[in-house]
Amino acid sequence: MPIYAPTLPPAPDLNQGQPPALVLMRFDLARLWRQKIGRFFGFAFLMVLIVKLTVIYVKYLLDTNAALRPMQDFAKAVLSQGAEFQAGLLDPASYLLWFLVALVGGGLVARDTLYRVRPLMYAHPVSPRDYLVAKLGFASALPFAVLLPFVLLPWAMSLMVAGLHGPVWPTAPLRLLPAVAVLSLLMGAMAVGASAMAATPRAGVGWVLGLVLGTSALASLVQGLTGFVGAQALNPVLLAQTWPQLFVGMDRPFMGWFPAALGTAFHIGLWTFVAARRTLPSEAVI
Amino acid sequence: MISLDRASLRYGPILGLSPTTFELPDGGGITGLLGPNGAGKSSLLQLLSGLLPPSGGEVRVFGQAPFRNPAVLARLGLVPEGDRLPSGLRADRWLRMMGELSGLSGEALKAAQARALETVGMADRAHLTFARMSKGMRQRIRLAQALLHGPELLILDEPFNGLDPEARLGLMDLLRRLAGEGVRVLVSSHILSEIAQLTDRILLLFRGRLLAEGTVTEIRQLLDRHPVELRLTGEPLDLARWAVEQPELAALRMEEGAVVLSVRSPRDILPRLQQAAAAGRIPLRALDPLDLNLDAVFQYLTKDHA
Known part of the structure; x- marks a missing residue:
């Protein structure tokens, strides 16, 4: 009987799984879920949300309860009104959210750099584009997911207690959700770009905070030196606050549509480009 | 299975691998990629595992160019050099992600993971975090990762670095077993004794150039000057x-x-x-x-x- 050469068992079916970008996003989400950082920020944002809902109920009472009528003038002076109030629903898009994005997003790419995971991923059927989409998607989905309740819950509560004439406009989600999408993409791109430049997750956090605060300071410096207000289009914190104001049609937003669009496109383009360059296979040396 | 036709690799002005030509046949077996540090071993492995395109010439694995080619990447497993893995992460979770990146899911993924862990002898310890594993155990998990999708070609870059003698021998036995089952194993090392213990068939690299290819006896016979x-x-x-x-x-x-x-x-x-x-x-x-x-x-x- 001849001796046959050994043959491998049939290979498993490799076409059943999800797209690689989705797998990587799920993995990052599961990792975040297991960390304690989520509990701290969950508590902090919950408190802010409860205050927002309380304010909406107070405004409803002021409008409908005759006994509180004498306080209306005072309340109008203290609480924001109209479009400014609608835009104010997204107040968390300030330093607290930036801090969360820095803490989580700063490690997204840097962790893989530290542990040299990317060569392994690229040796699987994962392209650099899949990787970038996953990281950018996750870093952007995080602020979007945090801000989503701040849009929907006040809106739903206002509709429930006061119908179409409540403190929150019935059309508010249509105006605020696009703003949330834009500012989330801005935050995600900056976080991933900064993380791609760092060698460790901690350094990544530093990079994100440094970039956000550094460009904000730079914008203020340029404005102070030249008197050119448009320089604030470089300020990512201000950009994130401006988009809700623009979408709800506030009379005096921090800046106009054109500088806001230009500044946001500049940041998203630049940091996505940096992240794409830094996550190429040639950077992922074995 | 593998063929290089004057394939070279440059890192900017630095030549990582001079134009190199060789072929490895189909079927199982172990080939040692031997050379001192900086000889071009990792460059060659980067070309073969599709991480980088050749700067010149042609690289073909399973008859196709491997660079960003899912059809090739699905048939090869890579164990890169190094020992750094996310310390707080459980090995089984990491393996699951790697399996999913290869396109496995559901029961097929579970079965593949169980089989790979069984092969490397880590079936009962995969629930541990990497921080609680020895270097040898981590290396076995890295190997399991490369075996999940049933590769025909297994590429290992300096897999014995830092392993104690017992772990080293265990890994050698494992590689021999895989080669016996029909997997083509390409293993790089700068330590002669490791390769000599593992296989007689070598590719010898030095300063970015392929110096010799074949068995030790064949190469020795060609050395007329000595x-x-x-x-x-x-x-x-x-x-x-x-x-x-x-x-x-x-x-x-x-x-x-x-x-x-x-x-x-x-x-x-x-x-x-x-x-x-x-x-x-x-x-x-x-x-x-x-x-x-x-x-x-x-x-x-x-x-x-x-």
Whole structure:
């Protein structure tokens, strides 16, 4: 009987799984879920949300309860009104959210750099584009997911207690959700770009905070030196606050549509480009 | 299975791998990629595993260019150099992600993970975090990762670095077993003894150039400039008297109780030596080839090309 050469068992079916970008996003989400950082920020944002809902109920009472009528003038002076109030629903898009994005997003790419995971991923059927989409998607989905309740819950509560004439406009989600999408993409791109430049997750956090605060300071410096207000289009914190104001049609937003669009496109383009360059296979040396 | 046709790799102005040509056949077996640090081993492995495109020439794995080619990447497994893994992460979770990146899911993924862990002997310890694993255990998990999708080609870059002798032997046994099952294993190392223990078939790289390819004996025979050294143990004077009459003799050195011959074309002289010893014409008690090993081959080749 001849001796046959050994043959491998049939290979498993490799076409059943999800797209690689989705797998990587799920993995990052599961990792975040297991960390304690989520509990701290969950508590902090919950408190802010409860205050927002309380304010909406107070405004409803002021409008409908005759006994509180004498306080209306005072309340109008203290609480924001109209479009400014609608835009104010997204107040968390300030330093607290930036801090969360820095803490989580700063490690997204840097962790893989530290542990040299990317060569392994690229040796699987994962392209650099899949990787970038996953990281950018996750870093952007995080602020979007945090801000989503701040849009929907006040809106739903206002509709429930006061119908179409409540403190929150019935059309508010249509105006605020696009703003949330834009500012989330801005935050995600900056976080991933900064993380791609760092060698460790901690350094990544530093990079994100440094970039956000550094460009904000730079914008203020340029404005102070030249008197050119448009320089604030470089300020990512201000950009994130401006988009809700623009979408709800506030009379005096921090800046106009054109500088806001230009500044946001500049940041998203630049940091996505940096992240794409830094996550190429040639950077992922074995 | 693998063919390189004048494939080279540049990192900007630095030449990582000079134009290199070789082929590895289909089927199982172990090939050692040997060379000192900076010889171009990792560059070659980067080309083969599709991480980088060649700067010149052509690389083909399974008949196709591997760079960003899912059809090729799905059939090869890579174990890169290094030992850094996310310390707080559980090995089974990491393996699951790697399996999903290969396109596995559901029951097929579970089965593949169980099989890979069984193969590397880590089935009962995969729930541990990487921080709680020894270096050898982490290396086995990295190997399991490469085996999840049932690759036909397994590429390992310096897999024995930092392993204790027991873990090293265990890993060698495992690689031999995989090769026996039909997997083509390509393993790089800068330590001669590791490769010599693992396989006889080598690719020898030095300063970004492929110096030799084949078995140690085949390569040694090609080294005409370096006569083979044979130590004949017995009565030195009688042995020397017989040796000087041989036309292949290049040099002779007397030692206590032995004589060391430097001979060209040992294939010619060895049958005559055997006949003389059998006929009792020379008092031969032992015959030791001194430089037919990988160490000597490596020394000669690198000296010639330095």
